[in-house]
Amino acid sequence: MTRSILAGIDVGGSKIAVLLTDLALRPIARRVVATGVGDPAAAVGQVADAVEVALHEVGRRTDELAAVGIGVPGRVEPDTGVVTLAVNLGWHEVALGAGLADRFGVPVAVENDVKAAAAGLASRDQTAGIADLAYLGIGTGISAGVVLGGRLYRGSRGLAGEIGHVVLQADGPVCQCGLRGCFEAIASGRGISELAEAAVRADVARPDGAVLATTLHAKGRLTAADVYAAAAAGDVAALAIVEGAGRAVARAVHLLVMTYDLQTVFLGGGVTGAGALFRDPVLQGLDALRDRSPLAREALGPDVVRVLPPDADAGAWGAVVLARTAAGPVHETPISGEPSRPAVAADQPRRR
Amino acid sequence: MTRSILAGIDVGGSKIAVLLTDLALRPIARRVVATGVGDPAAAVGQVADAVEVALHEVGRRTDELAAVGIGVPGRVEPDTGVVTLAVNLGWHEVALGAGLADRFGVPVAVENDVKAAAAGLASRDQTAGIADLAYLGIGTGISAGVVLGGRLYRGSRGLAGEIGHVVLQADGPVCQCGLRGCFEAIASGRGISELAEAAVRADVARPDGAVLATTLHAKGRLTAADVYAAAAAGDVAALAIVEGAGRAVARAVHLLVMTYDLQTVFLGGGVTGAGALFRDPVLQGLDALRDRSPLAREALGPDVVRVLPPDADAGAWGAVVLARTAAGPVHETPISGEPSRPAVAADQPRRR
Numbered sequence: 001m002t003r004s005i006l007a008g009i010d011v012g013g014s015k016i017a018v019l020l021t022d023l024a025l026r027p028i029a030r031r032v033v034a035t036g037v038g039d040p041a042a043a044v045g046q047v048a049d050a051v052e053v054a055l056h057e058v059g060r061r062t063d064e065l066a067a068v069g070i071g072v073p074g075r076v077e078p079d080t081g082v083v084t085l086a087v088n089l090g091w092h093e094v095a096l097g098a099g100l101a102d103r104f105g106v107p108v109a110v111e112n113d114v115k116a117a118a119a120g121l122a123s124r125d126q127t128a129g130i131a132d133l134a135y136l137g138i139g140t141g142i143s144a145g146v147v148l149g150g151r152l153y154r155g156s157r158g159l160a161g162e163i164g165h166v167v168l169q170a171d172g173p174v175c176q177c178g179l180r181g182c183f184e185a186i187a188s189g190r191g192i193s194e195l196a197e198a199a200v201r202a203d204v205a206r207p208d209g210a211v212l213a214t215t216l217h218a219k220g221r222l223t224a225a226d227v228y229a230a231a232a233a234g235d236v237a238a239l240a241i242v243e244g245a246g247r248a249v250a251r252a253v254h255l256l257v258m259t260y261d262l263q264t265v266f267l268g269g270g271v272t273g274a275g276a277l278f279r280d281p282v283l284q285g286l287d288a289l290r291d292r293s294p295l296a297r298e299a300l301g302p303d304v305v306r307v308l309p310p311d312a313d314a315g316a317w318g319a320v321v322l323a324r325t326a327a328g329p330v331h332e333t334p335i336s337g338e339p340s341r342p343a344v345a346a347d348q349p350r351r352r
Numbered sequence: 353m354t355r356s357i358l359a360g361i362d363v364g365g366s367k368i369a370v371l372l373t374d375l376a377l378r379p380i381a382r383r384v385v386a387t388g389v390g391d392p393a394a395a396v397g398q399v400a401d402a403v404e405v406a407l408h409e410v411g412r413r414t415d416e417l418a419a420v421g422i423g424v425p426g427r428v429e430p431d432t433g434v435v436t437l438a439v440n441l442g443w444h445e446v447a448l449g450a451g452l453a454d455r456f457g458v459p460v461a462v463e464n465d466v467k468a469a470a471a472g473l474a475s476r477d478q479t480a481g482i483a484d485l486a487y488l489g490i491g492t493g494i495s496a497g498v499v500l501g502g503r504l505y506r507g508s509r510g511l512a513g514e515i516g517h518v519v520l521q522a523d524g525p526v527c528q529c530g531l532r533g534c535f536e537a538i539a540s541g542r543g544i545s546e547l548a549e550a551a552v553r554a555d556v557a558r559p560d561g562a563v564l565a566t567t568l569h570a571k572g573r574l575t576a577a578d579v580y581a582a583a584a585a586g587d588v589a590a591l592a593i594v595e596g597a598g599r600a601v602a603r604a605v606h607l608l609v610m611t612y613d614l615q616t617v618f619l620g621g622g623v624t625g626a627g628a629l630f631r632d633p634v635l636q637g638l639d640a641l642r643d644r645s646p647l648a649r650e651a652l653g654p655d656v657v658r659v660l661p662p663d664a665d666a667g668a669w670g671a672v673v674l675a676r677t678a679a680g681p682v683h684e685t686p687i688s689g690e691p692s693r694p695a696v697a698a699d700q701p702r703r704r
Contacts, residue, residue: 131508132507132508146611148500148505153500154613155484155612155613155614156483156484156613156615157613157650157651158613159609159610159613159651160611160612160613161611162610162611162613162647162651163607163610163611165610165645165647165648166606166607166610166611167603167606167607167641168522169521169522170520170521170599170603175645177644177645177646177647177648178644178645178646178647178648179641179644179645179648180644247522251519251522254518254519255518255519255607255611256611257511258511258514258515258517258518259498259512259513259514259515259518259607259608259611259612260507260512260611260612261506261507261508261509261510261511261512261514262507263508289519289531292530292531292532293517293527293529293530293531294529294530295514295517295529295530296517296529296530296531299509299511299514
């Protein structure tokens with residue numbers, strides 16, 4: 001038996017994505033289970049089953065696994081593999097790492113999903129030469145994973161990159177966290193939905209922009225995708241919301257660059273899948289900053305933002321990179337034709 | 353001859369401060385020359401003269417110098433000792449490090465003043481156990497020096513911590529940099545002056561707050577100190593400006609903590625010398641964030657902010673710590689009774 005397969009798992013609110021690679025990070029298989037993880041007691045089994053099915057589909061065995069990496073949308077203790085709090089999953093103090101290690105008998109690395117994605121990006125060919133980057137995950141919530149000098153930067157409490165709850169507009173909408181005008185309240189999927197529902201309730205939708213109201217009345221609620229669709233159909237209130245979200249993303253990119261001196265901020269997560277209606281207001285917002293300020297122009301290089309394609313699998317890739325680190329140095333021998341750079345940023349998160 | 357004296361120099365717009373210590377950072381002498389540095393050609397001479405006078409005043413000789421560190425309010429290249437741009441000094445591409453090294457024949461470290469102050473704070477007894485901190489310098493302008501894991505973090509372009517030009521209020525006052533609503537436009541000495549002058553021009557000052565107008569008419573301009581004095585005298589417009597500045601500082605501290613996961617932000621610089629009128633709005637702003645959000649409460653510990661006393665000499669201390677690093681490892685032997693910790697954060701800034 002050769003333990004030669006890495007499994008990277010990205011756990012979301014409504015799906016489990018599994019990516020299998022060899023030790024040089026060459027893809028073997030990808031599987032997405034479109035089901036939410038259930039209660040914590042069942043979660044380890046659900047995740048492990050998804051890995052086993054993915055292995056069996058390509059004729060590989062569980063005992064070929066070398067290591068497992070898993071990204072979870074919440075706060076984790078990488079040292080213990082415990083998910084301390086994952087609000088959207090309903091998890092509190094779940095020993096995910098220990099459970100998976102018991103099941104598979106291999107090392108397991110557990111990390112926050114966005115931090116995992118950032119670590120993964122730092123190890124990909126496309127980011128060669130970018131030592132300082134962030135992955136800004138814009139989904140139901142918003143947070144950033146930050147890589148400095150090629151290594152994932154967590155901070156002493158794992159709070160680094162929690163910019164979803166930085167206040168961008170002191171008199172802005174109330175955020176789930178309790179503050180007003182958080183980045184997340186303006187630009188996350190949840191924030192966009194809530195702003196749109198509030199706009200309909202406030203009757204902001206005018207005759208040339210009644211799409212939001214119609215959708216809300218038909219469905220009883222609005223998703224961010226609904227809001228982008230309404231904006232595409234010319235709904236004025238929806239357009240104002242998605243443009244406000246884009247300007248907020250531009251300001252957050254500027255903020256990340258000015259605080260961390262980053263070279264590139266990668267944008268991913270469900271909301272970024274809205275295409276040009278997501279991307280253009282962000283790029284316009286960055287241009288507006290560059291136009292007004294020479295310092296902003298210097299800080300915000302032409303490639304400062306990259307919107308990841310929907311199939312970028314940043315979370316699963318990040319998890320597989322964590323798995324490679326957990327597997328240990330056995331794979332350090334260079335492999336000819338290797339598609340990925342194994343040396344960079346596979347380091348463990350900083351331990352304190 | 354024993355080269356056993358370190359010189360730390362803090363160059364400001366209107367003064368040169370020199371701190372002399374032994375190799376264990378025990379103070380020997382301090383001298384402040386209340387004169388602005390002149391044109392770049394004369395600056396090396398002025399700075400060197402200030403060091404020599406400080407030495408001679410305590411009966412020490414120039415050839416006892418082991419190394420010199422110098423902090424400058426502007427952008428520097430630590431590797432070459434060149435000050436690339438110091439707007440307030442009128443300097444552009446000044447080879448300060450080489451000039452001082454020629455004059456004294458010892459290693460010279462050149463750094464941005466705020467970054468130097470941060471590095472210095474990280475090496476002091478009072479910060480033992482604080483590995484992640486920032487020094488937020490609030491003077492004519494605003495910027496932060498950031499220490500992560502005990503080491504000064506500069507970023508690849510030296511822009512790290514340039515949060516004076518992060519936008520806090522999209523429709524706020526126009527900043528010198530060209531953007532609207534920068535932190536610096538709201539809370540720096542220059543920003544406070546300009547807001548106060550604009551308030552008088554806009555006739556915002558009411559009968560119960562005409563102090564600003566009287567001062568402006570008498571002096572022709574307003575300093576930040578004038579605005580704090582007017583606030584102390586009950587001027588309503590001045591109070592609104594200093595309270596707005598304090599809330600902005602609280603938001604910036606929150607922003608720094610949420611991005612970098614810092615433990616403590618030290619506040620220094622001329623504006624912080626206004627005492628309770630500076631400090632209280634900052635603390636109230638932090639309390640308001642803590643009151644509304646459990647996440648903010650967790651992130652912003654009770655000691656998250658420390659206002660440095662006016663005599664803290666953060667800049668000169670930082671420069672002397674840089675000098676110790678430049679002097680090399682000769683002083684690493686522990687000295688009994690040593691008042692400072694010599695091991696931490698004396699590392700050179702990250703080289704790229």
